[in-house]
Amino acid sequence: MSRSPSALEIRNLSKTYGDGTEALQGIDLDVEDGEFFGLLGPNGAGKSTTIGIITSLVNKTGGTVRCFGIDLDQDQAGVKQQIGLVPQEFNFNQFEHPLQIVMQQAGYYGIPRKLARRRTEKYLRQMGLWDKRTTKARMLSGGMKRRLMIARALVHEPRLLILDEPTAGVDIELRRATWALLEEVNQQGTTVILTTHYLEEAEALCRHIAIIDQGRIVENTDKKSLLAKLNIETFVLDLQSPAPADLGLDGYHHCLTDATTLEIDIARDRSLNDVFYLLSCQNIEVTSMRNKANRLEELFVNLVEPNKDLKGQS
Template sequence: MKVPALLVRDLSKVYDNGFQALKGISLEVEQGDFFALLGPNGAGKSTTLGILSGLVQKTSGSAEVMGHDVNKETSYARRDLGVVPQEFNFNQFEKVYDIVVTQAGYFGLTVAEAAPQAEKLLRALDLWEKRDEPSRMLSGGMKRRLMIARALIHKPKVLILDEPTAGVDIELRRSMWDFMQDLNKAGTTIILTTHYLEEAEQLCRNIAIINHGEIIQSTSVRELLGQLNTETFILDLTRPVSDIPEFDGFSVRQVTADSLEAEVTKGQSLNGLFAELDSRGIEVRSMRTKSNRLEEMFVGLVREDNA
């Protein structure tokens, strides 16, 4: 049986100022998974990732990367792990290429040994032309990609990405999604935190939601979305309507003169909603979900946990 890519048991962390960031969380991520760790700001996501990568000292519990305890078999655990932090953490005066090959050196690869992988990554992440520029000259998106290249230079089995697409424009975000998906298909286990729930829904197979230092949900994205009881749709109408009558079984309210908001609960069909609209002579020009489905679920779960 394969060892889990990540195994966390009763992990807790109390900072020096007394703040308890983690209250004994347990997690398991299988090899090859694309896993999302979600949670509001300050929930404990970065602390968890920090303990795994060696930047935060745990208070109690255990964490393993590819079967290696991060505190007892540190060297092996770190060789299997690549880390892309939330904040830029490279030397602003060093050249792009030097940053990547220097990191390779910290994993035992000489400049000559790292050169092919460095070129491959910098080309794949569209940074090859910038390789001789000091990193401070890069745009925000390029800096994020540089951190990804740096994290992958030693070909880790597990890649941790802490909000990798924060502040990145949509086009670039999508190209980064493609890159991450290709990486995952090639066998790298990916664990990411993100505030873009669309990102988690698009990319991840499994998910854990953390709030106030505790895991409140850990399941597959499909199963989680299956728990969603209602979905809200915005309907744009071809003609304005003045008065919205009662709909049989559906909660519908008017947003503007030519748009409606309809809640469809689990078990109801959209055909039913359209039949109701049709019978009232209301013609729909276009339709979209009010918010991302996972976002609705996430907000609901966190609200419930906070209550």
């Protein structure tokens, strides 16, 4: 049985801008059909350039891009038909209303007006924007504008949905609602590629993660394997009463950030019970515990920081 083509297959993709900036230095990337894929990286790493090339907003310098088996160089329109894009910044006409904006996008994708109208209603309702359909876009709240861009990207029912920082500047409640929505879209069979600064977001949503830094892919694996690479986690323990000078935690790297807050590094192969046992021996009671940082964030810093140092030295 023949294997269905990847949602995205990128080979040796490079981009050098007119001013000589090498934004991408020959990256390879595969995104399987139905995947929820996270593309992470610091500012200026090459995420937006990669997305720009895939969506034909940026001209590539070299390499190939195939989307569901269609080569971007040979059939650009065919590739575009497969993709829906939610850009980082609001890029709709602020003087138009959601109904116009989404209907027009449907028209650009060749969807006849009757069907476009039905689809527009469906996605505006899904995004909770139907009641605001004739309100000028500039009058919508930030969260509504983000949802409008998602509705616009979904109206032609793309097989691949790309979201560039979809929850940047969005409050927690709306972020969670957006996550739920994206999970639903993915469960319905749409491949999702997400770039985000919120590593918690990637950890919660993505099954596969690639980390890009200085135009190179520095990590590309499934989330489980990626997190397995994290050898040490830092926990923050809140103590019921001020801790004595000697906590009896020999062999553990630890420090007190204040009298009742303990930070401790614990290797993955060691049990947390040992720590609690040692603290109990000192009559120290722990009232609560949390990860110091998001696990992925720690790994991200580990992967990206060395490059930053090199950049600083060069």
